[in-house]
Amino acid sequence: MRAHVLFAAGVLALAVSAGAGERSSADVEVRSECFALELDTPVEGSPQHVGLAKLTRTAVGSDTLLEWDLFFATENVRVLHVERFGADGAKLVWRELSSGRGRTVLAELGLDATTLRVVDWSSEREREDVHVDAECLLPLAHLELARRGELCDGLQRVFDPLTRALEPLSTDTRFEAVALSAEDDATGGECLESWSLEREVSSVRADGTHAWSARFVGDELQLYRWQAGGLVARRIETGDYERELESLAPDVGESPTPLAHVKSE
Numbered sequence: 001m002r003a004h005v006l007f008a009a010g011v012l013a014l015a016v017s018a019g020a021g022e023r024s025s026a027d028v029e030v031r032s033e034c035f036a037l038e039l040d041t042p043v044e045g046s047p048q049h050v051g052l053a054k055l056t057r058t059a060v061g062s063d064t065l066l067e068w069d070l071f072f073a074t075e076n077v078r079v080l081h082v083e084r085f086g087a088d089g090a091k092l093v094w095r096e097l098s099s100g101r102g103r104t105v106l107a108e109l110g111l112d113a114t115t116l117r118v119v120d121w122s123s124e125r126e127r128e129d130v131h132v133d134a135e136c137l138l139p140l141a142h143l144e145l146a147r148r149g150e151l152c153d154g155l156q157r158v159f160d161p162l163t164r165a166l167e168p169l170s171t172d173t174r175f176e177a178v179a180l181s182a183e184d185d186a187t188g189g190e191c192l193e194s195w196s197l198e199r200e201v202s203s204v205r206a207d208g209t210h211a212w213s214a215r216f217v218g219d220e221l222q223l224y225r226w227q228a229g230g231l232v233a234r235r236i237e238t239g240d241y242e243r244e245l246e247s248l249a250p251d252v253g254e255s256p257t258p259l260a261h262v263k264s265e
Helices: 003-012 139-147 238-247
Strands: 028-043 046-060 063-072 077-086 089-098 101-110 115-121 125-131 154-160 165-184 191-205 210-217 220-225 231-236
Touching: 028 063, 028 220, 028 238, 046 231, 046 238, 063 139, 077 139, 139 154, 139 165, 139 210, 139 220
Parallel strands: none
Antiparallel strands: 028 046, 028 231, 046 063, 063 077, 077 089, 089 101, 101 115, 115 125, 154 165, 165 191, 191 210, 210 220, 220 231
């Protein structure tokens, strides 16, 4: 029953006391992936480019920190989604930052706890305890399991920071061989195709609607889709991400308050 919690707290080990913008010299960035954010509703045949995103995994001592940093340039909105797992359990911080408004959600789950403690700061502080009577995953841990090929097809319960509820998701995996290019055979002069095996993991809600899907080549995330016909993160080169982010710098604003300053009490 506690298999996923033990994975999150032991193998991934994700917490939130050392969040975005607060990295010590002892922290080691294990993986960094950059994306263009697009709306999957084409205009004149092309997806609408709406911003940038970066997904990182960092070793913080014996813990592991996972972080989505999303910037919506068209609306000047930034979303920081951070999860950290450690020996004491798992924590999540979700922050929405924009001019004149914001929202912060903190969720904490102890290793042996049966309750997910949730605090929401919007117009006022609101706290609730969500009873956990079965396996529970945080969203980025769910994605990380999918990346590692350790997410069994079937039903998982995942915390949704937007609704502050545990959502049952049914997950399915499929494989597809994709032709990359054709190359000349130096010995026989024949044209040989290069292939890539892609793996797509998708989750649907109890009512059958699409929750999210991710496309991997090996363990590299190439595309992430939040909603069918909605927001898509498409992999781009780090240099392209940095150049566009620099051009948007005046609109990005100052770095947010470190997540270490966000307290549950």
